[in-house]
Amino acid sequence: MIELKNIERSYKHAVGETWVLRRINITVRPGEFITLMGPSGAGKSTLLNVLAMLDDGWRGEYWLDHEPIHVMNRKQRSEVARRKIGMVFQSFHLLDDLTVAENIELPLSYKNMPRSERQALVADTLDRFQIVGKKDLYPSQLSGGQQQIVGVARAVIHKPELLLADEPTGNLHSAQAAEVMQLFTELNRAGTTIVQVSHSIENARFGSRIIELRDGWMTPENETPA
């Protein structure tokens, strides 16, 4: 599903260049649930942002479902990302002045979908994530755990093949974190491929494979031959 070949990312500054990702080679098969781990500053979020197509400043090859992302321009990448990727953030990234239902509907606004169909999908999603009773509330009226469940619902309403999550439980208590990980497990069983960044070995246990980064390099036991 994902093939990364020799992905490299650096930041240039006045006195030189800092390397953040070095020769990253990763193959992710459909249906895998991967956890990216490693110390602070190892490059985990940077790699996730490359996968999410939120960053364009990298070199190397990125294939998604055999599509060469590395040769695409920004517009083409956005189009692929909207179609295939859902993203969950540590700080939820919900829009404060939209209700739960309106937040969840957001990814559908990019699609050419009749209003009635959009509303049916929102209703299904509210039901599936058991948040029907919260649909008219605003994010500030929800607990952190509830906000993240809305964040996950919004990320998957358009049925993406790939769910990317950057420390999705970083701002949650352990019971809330377990609930979000349980949701991920169910989505994964239903066929969604997942790549999450996490510091938590408990969270990693919900997944099928750990990839460890250190100072921008993959640790040798993870390395997939280029």
Ligand SMILES: Nc1ncnc2c1ncn2[C@@H]1O[C@H](COP(=O)(O)OP(=O)(O)OP(=O)(O)O)[C@@H](O)[C@H]1O
């Ligand atoms: N815009 C930027 N300009 C310069 N350096 C950056 C920029 N963004 C990230 N970096 C550097 O890249 C390195 C990796 O950052 P990244 O956020 O990917 O690490 P991480 O493994 O996700 O860390 P953490 O677990 O603390 O979130 C860090 O040294 C960081 O300072």
